[in-house]
Protein backbone atom coordinates (compact mmCIF):
# COMPACT_ATOMS: atom_id res chain seq x y z
CA UNK A 88 0.00 0.00 0.00
CA UNK A 89 2.73 2.48 0.95
CA UNK A 90 6.41 2.62 1.82
CA UNK A 91 6.33 3.85 5.42
CA UNK A 92 7.22 0.89 7.62
CA UNK A 93 9.07 -0.03 10.79
CA UNK A 94 12.54 -1.54 10.70
CA UNK A 95 13.80 -2.49 14.14
CA UNK A 96 11.09 -0.33 15.67
CA UNK A 97 12.19 2.81 13.76
CA UNK A 98 9.75 4.18 11.20
CA UNK A 99 11.32 4.46 7.75
CA UNK A 100 10.26 6.00 4.46
CA UNK A 101 11.58 3.50 1.93
CA UNK A 102 15.16 2.88 3.18
CA UNK A 103 15.50 6.11 5.14
CA UNK A 104 14.89 6.33 8.90
CA UNK A 105 12.64 9.29 9.66
CA UNK A 106 14.86 10.07 12.66
CA UNK A 107 17.63 10.90 10.19
CA UNK A 108 15.38 13.24 8.23
CA UNK A 109 14.48 14.95 11.50
CA UNK A 110 18.19 15.48 12.29
CA UNK A 111 18.79 16.95 8.83
CA UNK A 112 15.63 19.02 8.33
CA UNK A 113 13.90 19.34 11.69
CA UNK A 114 10.15 19.26 12.26
CA UNK A 115 7.46 19.73 11.16
CA UNK A 116 7.95 18.54 7.58
CA UNK A 117 6.09 16.66 4.88
CA UNK A 118 7.78 13.49 3.60
CA UNK A 119 6.75 11.73 0.39
CA UNK A 120 7.78 8.34 -0.97
CA UNK A 121 8.87 8.27 -4.62
CA UNK A 122 8.22 4.52 -4.86
CA UNK A 123 4.67 4.83 -3.53
CA UNK A 124 3.80 7.65 -5.90
CA UNK A 125 5.07 5.73 -8.92
CA UNK A 126 3.39 2.48 -7.88
CA UNK A 127 0.06 4.19 -7.24
CA UNK A 128 0.16 6.03 -10.54
CA UNK A 129 1.05 2.89 -12.46
CA UNK A 130 -1.58 0.75 -10.72
CA UNK A 131 -4.24 3.28 -11.63
CA UNK A 132 -3.01 3.79 -15.19
CA UNK A 133 -2.63 0.07 -15.89
CA UNK A 134 -6.13 -0.66 -14.62
CA UNK A 135 -7.41 1.18 -17.69
CA UNK A 136 -4.78 -0.16 -20.11
CA UNK A 137 -7.37 -1.88 -22.30
CA UNK A 138 -9.07 1.35 -23.39
CA UNK A 139 -7.80 4.65 -24.84
CA UNK A 140 -7.37 6.85 -21.79
CA UNK A 141 -5.40 9.66 -20.15
CA UNK A 142 -4.73 9.91 -16.42
CA UNK A 143 -4.73 13.62 -15.55
CA UNK A 144 -3.47 13.87 -11.97
CA UNK A 145 -5.64 16.27 -9.93
CA UNK A 146 -2.93 18.66 -8.93
CA UNK A 147 -4.95 20.29 -6.19
CA UNK A 148 -4.11 17.13 -4.20
CA UNK A 149 -0.37 17.78 -4.35
CA UNK A 150 1.05 20.48 -6.57
CA UNK A 151 4.74 20.46 -5.69
CA UNK A 152 6.78 20.84 -8.90
CA UNK A 153 8.86 17.75 -8.19
CA UNK A 154 5.76 15.62 -7.66
CA UNK A 155 4.27 16.98 -10.88
CA UNK A 156 7.52 16.26 -12.75
CA UNK A 157 7.38 12.71 -11.40
CA UNK A 158 3.80 12.42 -12.68
CA UNK A 159 4.84 13.83 -16.07
CA UNK A 160 7.62 11.24 -16.29
CA UNK A 161 4.96 8.55 -15.94
CA UNK A 162 2.89 10.02 -18.76
CA UNK A 163 0.39 11.81 -16.54
CA UNK A 164 -1.57 14.86 -17.57
CA UNK A 165 -3.07 17.36 -15.14
CA UNK A 166 -6.50 18.32 -13.90
CA UNK A 167 -6.22 22.02 -12.99
CA UNK A 168 -8.58 24.55 -11.41
CA UNK A 169 -6.71 27.84 -11.64
CA UNK A 170 -4.16 29.87 -13.52
CA UNK A 171 -1.72 29.06 -10.74
CA UNK A 172 -2.18 25.35 -11.29
CA UNK A 173 -1.75 25.85 -15.06
CA UNK A 174 1.52 27.64 -14.34
CA UNK A 175 2.70 24.80 -12.10
CA UNK A 176 1.70 22.07 -14.55
CA UNK A 177 3.53 23.74 -17.45
CA UNK A 178 6.55 24.59 -15.29
CA UNK A 179 6.77 20.93 -14.26
CA UNK A 180 6.77 19.79 -17.88
CA UNK A 181 3.25 18.41 -18.23
CA UNK A 182 2.37 18.73 -21.94
CA UNK A 183 -0.43 21.28 -22.50
CA UNK A 184 -2.40 18.81 -24.59
CA UNK A 185 -2.71 16.63 -21.47
CA UNK A 186 -4.21 19.41 -19.31
CA UNK A 187 -7.91 19.80 -18.52
CA UNK A 188 -9.27 22.85 -16.70
CA UNK A 189 -12.25 22.57 -14.29
CA UNK A 190 -13.80 24.96 -11.76
CA UNK A 191 -16.96 27.05 -11.48
CA UNK A 192 -15.23 30.43 -11.50
CA UNK A 193 -12.65 30.70 -14.27
CA UNK A 194 -11.49 34.29 -14.83
CA UNK A 195 -10.95 35.84 -18.28
CA UNK A 196 -7.21 36.02 -17.76
CA UNK A 197 -7.03 32.34 -16.75
CA UNK A 198 -9.07 31.35 -19.81
CA UNK A 199 -6.77 33.36 -22.08
CA UNK A 200 -3.68 31.76 -20.58
CA UNK A 201 -5.11 28.26 -21.00
CA UNK A 202 -6.09 28.98 -24.61
CA UNK A 203 -2.63 30.36 -25.34
CA UNK A 204 -1.04 27.27 -23.80
CA UNK A 205 -3.26 25.01 -25.95
CA UNK A 206 -4.78 22.83 -23.22
CA UNK A 207 -6.76 19.72 -24.16
CA UNK A 208 -10.12 21.16 -23.05
CA UNK A 209 -12.06 23.15 -20.47
CA UNK A 210 -14.55 21.42 -18.20
CA UNK A 211 -17.36 23.95 -18.35
CA UNK A 212 -19.64 24.32 -15.36
CA UNK A 213 -22.42 26.73 -16.52
CA UNK A 214 -24.04 28.43 -19.51
CA UNK A 215 -22.66 31.76 -18.31
CA UNK A 216 -19.15 30.33 -18.41
CA UNK A 217 -19.77 28.97 -21.91
CA UNK A 218 -20.61 32.48 -23.06
CA UNK A 219 -17.45 33.91 -21.53
CA UNK A 220 -15.31 31.16 -23.05
CA UNK A 221 -16.92 31.84 -26.42
CA UNK A 222 -16.23 35.58 -26.13
CA UNK A 223 -12.62 35.18 -25.01
CA UNK A 224 -11.87 32.56 -27.67
CA UNK A 225 -13.40 34.66 -30.45
CA UNK A 226 -11.49 37.75 -29.35
CA UNK A 227 -8.34 35.65 -29.68
CA UNK A 228 -9.44 34.36 -33.09
CA UNK A 229 -9.63 30.78 -31.91
CA UNK A 230 -12.05 28.15 -30.61
CA UNK A 231 -12.17 26.73 -27.08
CA UNK A 232 -12.47 22.96 -26.81
CA UNK A 233 -14.94 22.15 -24.05
CA UNK A 234 -16.42 19.25 -22.13
CA UNK A 235 -19.64 20.12 -20.35
CA UNK A 236 -19.60 19.07 -16.71
CA UNK A 237 -22.83 17.32 -15.86
CA UNK A 238 -24.22 17.18 -12.36
CA UNK A 239 -25.79 13.71 -12.29
CA UNK A 240 -27.49 14.22 -8.89
CA UNK A 241 -25.85 11.24 -7.20
CA UNK A 242 -25.21 10.91 -3.48
CA UNK A 243 -21.56 9.86 -3.22
CA UNK A 244 -21.83 9.01 0.50
CA UNK A 245 -18.86 11.11 1.59
CA UNK A 246 -18.27 14.20 3.72
CA UNK A 247 -20.75 16.92 2.59
CA UNK A 248 -17.93 19.41 1.90
CA UNK A 249 -16.43 17.08 -0.73
CA UNK A 250 -19.66 15.82 -2.34
CA UNK A 251 -19.98 17.58 -5.68
CA UNK A 252 -22.49 15.63 -7.77
CA UNK A 253 -25.68 16.44 -5.87
CA UNK A 254 -28.30 18.73 -7.37
CA UNK A 255 -27.83 21.22 -4.52
CA UNK A 256 -24.07 21.56 -5.09
CA UNK A 257 -22.51 24.43 -7.05
CA UNK A 258 -20.86 22.15 -9.59
CA UNK A 259 -21.81 21.24 -13.13
CA UNK A 260 -24.89 21.63 -15.29
CA UNK A 261 -28.11 19.95 -14.12
CA UNK A 262 -28.72 16.65 -15.91
CA UNK A 263 -32.21 17.88 -16.93
CA UNK A 264 -30.69 20.81 -18.89
CA UNK A 265 -27.76 18.87 -20.27
CA UNK A 266 -28.96 18.14 -23.81
CA UNK A 267 -30.19 21.69 -24.45
CA UNK A 268 -26.93 23.12 -23.08
CA UNK A 269 -24.93 20.90 -25.44
CA UNK A 270 -27.00 22.19 -28.38
CA UNK A 271 -26.49 25.76 -27.21
CA UNK A 272 -22.73 25.18 -26.84
CA UNK A 273 -22.53 23.67 -30.32
CA UNK A 274 -24.17 26.81 -31.75
CA UNK A 275 -21.50 29.14 -30.36
CA UNK A 276 -18.79 29.93 -32.93
CA UNK A 277 -16.01 30.21 -30.34
CA UNK A 278 -16.78 26.81 -28.83
CA UNK A 279 -15.96 23.31 -30.00
CA UNK A 280 -17.78 20.71 -27.95
CA UNK A 281 -15.54 17.68 -27.48
CA UNK A 282 -16.65 15.95 -24.32
CA UNK A 283 -18.72 15.22 -21.25
CA UNK A 284 -17.35 15.57 -17.72
CA UNK A 285 -18.77 14.21 -14.46
CA UNK A 286 -17.01 14.27 -11.09
CA UNK A 287 -19.30 13.44 -8.17
CA UNK A 288 -17.10 13.83 -5.12
CA UNK A 289 -13.97 12.79 -3.32
CA UNK A 290 -12.97 10.00 -0.91
CA UNK A 291 -15.61 7.63 -2.31
CA UNK A 292 -15.21 4.16 -0.83
CA UNK A 293 -18.00 2.33 -2.69
CA UNK A 294 -18.39 1.54 -6.37
CA UNK A 295 -22.12 2.10 -6.69
CA UNK A 296 -22.14 5.94 -6.91
CA UNK A 297 -19.54 5.80 -9.71
CA UNK A 298 -21.58 3.20 -11.58
CA UNK A 299 -24.88 5.05 -11.14
CA UNK A 300 -23.36 8.32 -12.29
CA UNK A 301 -21.82 6.68 -15.35
CA UNK A 302 -25.07 4.96 -16.26
CA UNK A 303 -26.67 8.40 -16.52
CA UNK A 304 -23.71 9.76 -18.48
CA UNK A 305 -23.82 6.86 -20.95
CA UNK A 306 -27.49 7.58 -21.68
CA UNK A 307 -26.62 11.24 -22.21
CA UNK A 308 -23.77 10.41 -24.61
CA UNK A 309 -26.07 8.11 -26.60
CA UNK A 310 -28.73 10.82 -26.78
CA UNK A 311 -26.18 13.36 -27.95
CA UNK A 312 -24.98 10.91 -30.58
CA UNK A 313 -28.45 10.34 -31.98
CA UNK A 314 -29.01 14.10 -32.06
CA UNK A 315 -25.92 14.67 -34.19
CA UNK A 316 -23.63 15.76 -31.36
CA UNK A 317 -21.11 12.94 -30.92
CA UNK A 318 -18.42 13.55 -28.28
CA UNK A 319 -14.84 12.38 -28.43
CA UNK A 320 -13.95 12.45 -24.72
CA UNK A 321 -15.58 11.28 -21.52
CA UNK A 322 -13.94 12.74 -18.42
CA UNK A 323 -15.02 10.74 -15.38
CA UNK A 324 -13.25 12.94 -12.80
CA UNK A 325 -11.51 11.58 -9.71
CA UNK A 326 -12.84 10.62 -6.32
CA UNK A 327 -11.62 7.11 -5.56
CA UNK A 328 -11.05 6.93 -1.80
CA UNK A 329 -8.16 5.61 0.28
CA UNK A 330 -7.74 3.92 3.64
CA UNK A 331 -7.23 6.47 6.40
CA UNK A 332 -8.32 4.16 9.23
CA UNK A 333 -10.64 1.24 8.52
CA UNK A 334 -12.20 2.16 5.18
CA UNK A 335 -11.99 -0.54 2.52
CA UNK A 336 -12.12 1.32 -0.80
CA UNK A 337 -11.94 -0.72 -4.00
CA UNK A 338 -8.51 -1.23 -5.54
CA UNK A 339 -8.11 0.69 -8.84
CA UNK A 340 -8.36 -2.67 -10.63
CA UNK A 341 -11.78 -3.36 -9.08
CA UNK A 342 -12.82 0.22 -9.79
CA UNK A 343 -11.84 -0.24 -13.44
CA UNK A 344 -13.54 -3.63 -13.72
CA UNK A 345 -16.80 -2.16 -12.42
CA UNK A 346 -16.89 0.71 -14.91
CA UNK A 347 -15.02 -0.54 -17.98
CA UNK A 348 -18.14 -2.03 -19.62
CA UNK A 349 -19.90 1.33 -19.35
CA UNK A 350 -16.84 3.23 -20.55
CA UNK A 351 -16.48 0.93 -23.59
CA UNK A 352 -20.12 1.52 -24.49
CA UNK A 353 -19.38 5.21 -25.04
CA UNK A 354 -16.55 4.56 -27.53
CA UNK A 355 -14.99 7.74 -26.11
CA UNK A 356 -11.41 8.44 -25.07
CA UNK A 357 -11.53 8.39 -21.31
CA UNK A 358 -9.97 11.06 -19.09
CA UNK A 359 -9.46 10.21 -15.40
CA UNK A 360 -8.61 12.78 -12.71
CA UNK A 361 -7.39 10.88 -9.65
CA UNK A 362 -5.66 12.86 -6.90
CA UNK A 363 -5.98 11.34 -3.44
CA UNK A 364 -5.67 7.70 -4.52
CA UNK A 365 -2.25 8.45 -5.99
CA UNK A 366 -0.76 10.86 -3.44
CA UNK A 367 -2.74 10.37 -0.20
CA UNK A 368 -0.89 7.45 1.32
CA UNK A 369 2.40 8.44 -0.30
CA UNK A 370 3.03 11.18 2.27
CA UNK A 371 3.20 11.86 5.99
CA UNK A 372 3.56 14.90 8.20
CA UNK A 373 6.44 14.49 10.65
CA UNK A 374 5.97 16.36 13.91
CA UNK A 375 7.49 16.51 17.38
CA UNK A 376 5.81 16.44 20.77
CA UNK A 377 6.43 19.78 22.51
CA UNK A 378 4.49 19.24 25.72
CA UNK A 379 1.99 16.98 27.36
CA UNK A 380 -0.67 18.50 29.56
CA UNK A 381 -3.47 17.15 31.79
CA UNK A 382 -6.52 19.20 32.62
CA UNK A 383 -8.39 16.92 35.00
CA UNK A 384 -10.77 15.70 32.31
CA UNK A 385 -8.37 15.35 29.41
CA UNK A 386 -4.82 14.70 28.41
CA UNK A 387 -3.36 16.76 25.58
CA UNK A 388 -0.34 15.96 23.45
CA UNK A 389 0.84 19.28 22.05
CA UNK A 390 2.87 18.93 18.85
CA UNK A 391 4.80 21.41 16.72
CA UNK A 392 2.61 20.98 13.61
CA UNK A 393 -0.83 22.57 13.52
CA UNK A 394 -4.04 23.05 11.57
CA UNK A 395 -2.29 25.54 9.29
CA UNK A 396 0.01 22.69 8.17
CA UNK A 397 -2.67 19.99 7.81
CA UNK A 398 -6.23 21.31 7.82
CA UNK A 399 -8.17 18.11 7.14
CA UNK A 400 -8.94 17.11 10.76
CA UNK A 401 -10.14 20.63 11.62
CA UNK A 402 -12.13 21.16 8.43
CA UNK A 403 -13.67 17.73 7.83
CA UNK A 404 -13.15 16.04 11.18
CA UNK A 405 -10.96 13.73 9.10
CA UNK A 406 -9.15 10.80 10.67
CA UNK A 407 -5.38 10.49 10.19
CA UNK A 408 -3.51 7.72 11.97
CA UNK A 409 -0.78 9.07 14.22
CA UNK A 410 2.10 6.72 15.00
CA UNK A 411 5.34 7.04 16.96
CA UNK A 412 8.50 7.19 14.87
CA UNK A 413 10.31 5.11 17.53
CA UNK A 414 8.09 2.17 18.53
CA UNK A 415 8.48 0.99 22.13
CA UNK A 416 7.27 -2.51 22.91
CA UNK A 417 6.52 -1.66 26.55
CA UNK A 418 4.65 1.65 25.97
CA UNK A 419 1.24 1.70 27.63
CA UNK A 420 -1.74 3.18 25.83
CA UNK A 421 -3.62 6.30 26.86
CA UNK A 422 -6.47 8.34 25.41
CA UNK A 423 -5.38 11.80 24.31
CA UNK A 424 -6.16 14.79 22.12
CA UNK A 425 -3.28 15.57 19.76
CA UNK A 426 -3.31 19.32 19.23
CA UNK A 427 -1.15 22.04 17.66
CA UNK A 428 0.06 25.45 18.88
CA UNK A 429 -2.49 27.53 16.91
CA UNK A 430 -4.90 29.64 18.94
CA UNK A 431 -8.09 27.83 17.99
CA UNK A 432 -9.91 25.03 19.76
CA UNK A 433 -10.37 23.52 16.29
CA UNK A 434 -6.61 23.05 16.01
CA UNK A 435 -6.39 19.29 16.51
CA UNK A 436 -5.10 16.24 14.67
CA UNK A 437 -6.96 13.70 16.82
CA UNK A 438 -9.48 13.76 19.64
CA UNK A 439 -10.03 11.08 22.25
CA UNK A 440 -7.51 8.87 20.44
CA UNK A 441 -5.99 5.80 22.12
CA UNK A 442 -2.25 6.01 21.46
CA UNK A 443 0.96 4.69 22.95
CA UNK A 444 2.12 7.05 25.69
CA UNK A 445 4.46 9.79 24.44
CA UNK A 446 6.67 12.43 26.04
CA UNK A 447 8.13 15.79 25.02
CA UNK A 448 10.71 15.39 22.26
CA UNK A 449 9.18 12.25 20.73
CA UNK A 450 8.60 12.20 17.00
CA UNK A 451 5.19 11.35 15.57
CA UNK A 452 4.10 10.64 12.01
CA UNK A 453 0.67 11.87 10.91
CA UNK A 454 -0.13 9.33 8.22
CA UNK A 455 -1.92 9.62 4.85
CA UNK A 456 -1.03 13.30 4.49
CA UNK A 457 0.26 13.26 0.90
CA UNK A 458 -2.96 14.58 -0.65
CA UNK A 459 -4.68 17.83 0.38
CA UNK A 460 -2.02 18.26 3.05
CA UNK A 461 0.58 20.81 2.02
CA UNK A 462 -1.68 22.18 -0.73
CA UNK A 463 -4.19 23.35 1.90
CA UNK A 464 -1.54 24.75 4.26
CA UNK A 465 -1.57 28.42 5.22
CA UNK A 466 0.48 30.90 7.21
CA UNK A 467 -2.18 31.34 9.89
CA UNK A 468 -0.71 32.55 13.19
CA UNK A 469 2.30 33.68 11.10
CA UNK A 470 3.66 30.17 10.98
CA UNK A 471 6.11 29.63 8.11
CA UNK A 472 5.02 26.76 5.89
CA UNK A 473 6.96 23.56 6.46
CA UNK A 474 9.37 21.89 4.02
CA UNK A 475 8.45 19.06 1.68
CA UNK A 476 10.93 16.23 1.24
CA UNK A 477 10.94 13.52 -1.40
CA UNK A 478 12.55 10.19 -0.46
CA UNK A 479 13.83 7.75 -3.05
CA UNK A 480 15.39 4.59 -1.66
CA UNK A 481 17.97 5.74 0.88
CA UNK A 482 18.20 9.28 -0.53
CA UNK A 483 16.17 12.38 0.09
CA UNK A 484 15.76 15.79 -1.46
CA UNK A 485 14.11 18.91 -0.06
CA UNK A 486 11.61 19.70 -2.81
CA UNK A 487 10.31 22.80 -1.03
CA UNK A 488 12.37 24.69 1.51
CA UNK A 489 11.04 25.64 4.92
CA UNK A 490 9.69 29.18 4.75
CA UNK A 491 11.54 31.91 6.62
CA UNK A 492 10.15 34.88 8.56
CA UNK A 493 11.10 37.04 5.57
CA UNK A 494 8.91 34.81 3.38
CA UNK A 495 6.05 35.62 5.76
CA UNK A 496 6.14 39.35 5.03
CA UNK A 497 7.15 39.15 1.33
CA UNK A 498 4.94 41.55 -0.63
CA UNK A 499 3.73 43.48 2.41
CA UNK A 500 4.58 47.18 2.77
CA UNK A 501 4.00 49.91 5.29
CA UNK A 502 2.67 53.11 3.63
CA UNK A 503 4.45 56.44 4.19
CA UNK A 504 1.58 57.83 6.24
CA UNK A 505 2.24 55.14 8.81
CA UNK A 506 5.90 56.12 9.22
CA UNK A 507 6.89 55.97 12.87
CA UNK A 508 7.31 59.50 14.30
CA UNK A 509 4.18 60.93 12.61
CA UNK A 510 1.42 62.42 14.74
CA UNK A 511 -0.39 59.68 16.65
CA UNK A 512 -3.94 58.91 15.55
CA UNK A 513 -6.69 60.78 17.40
CA UNK A 514 -7.58 59.02 20.62
CA UNK A 515 -10.96 57.38 21.10
CA UNK A 516 -13.67 59.59 22.66
CA UNK A 517 -13.84 58.92 26.39
Ligand code: LLP
Nearest residue numbers: 145189286289290325326360361362363459
Ligand atom coordinates in the same frame (compact mmCIF):
# COMPACT_ATOMS: atom_id res chain seq x y z
N1 LLP B 1 -11.56 16.28 -10.49
C1 LLP B 1 -12.26 17.33 -9.99
C2 LLP B 1 -13.08 18.13 -10.91
C3 LLP B 1 -12.22 17.61 -8.63
O1 LLP B 1 -12.93 18.62 -8.14
C4 LLP B 1 -11.41 16.81 -7.77
C5 LLP B 1 -11.34 17.10 -6.33
C6 LLP B 1 -10.68 15.77 -8.33
C7 LLP B 1 -10.79 15.52 -9.70
C8 LLP B 1 -9.78 14.88 -7.52
O2 LLP B 1 -10.49 14.13 -6.60
P1 LLP B 1 -9.75 12.96 -5.76
O3 LLP B 1 -9.36 11.88 -6.73
O4 LLP B 1 -8.55 13.55 -5.11
O5 LLP B 1 -10.77 12.52 -4.78
N2 LLP B 1 -9.75 18.92 0.28
C9 LLP B 1 -10.57 17.74 0.31
C10 LLP B 1 -10.76 17.15 -1.06
C11 LLP B 1 -11.35 18.11 -2.07
C12 LLP B 1 -11.51 17.51 -3.44
C13 LLP B 1 -11.86 18.54 -4.43
N3 LLP B 1 -11.97 18.06 -5.78
C14 LLP B 1 -9.96 16.74 1.29
O6 LLP B 1 -8.93 17.04 1.90
O7 LLP B 1 -10.53 15.68 1.50
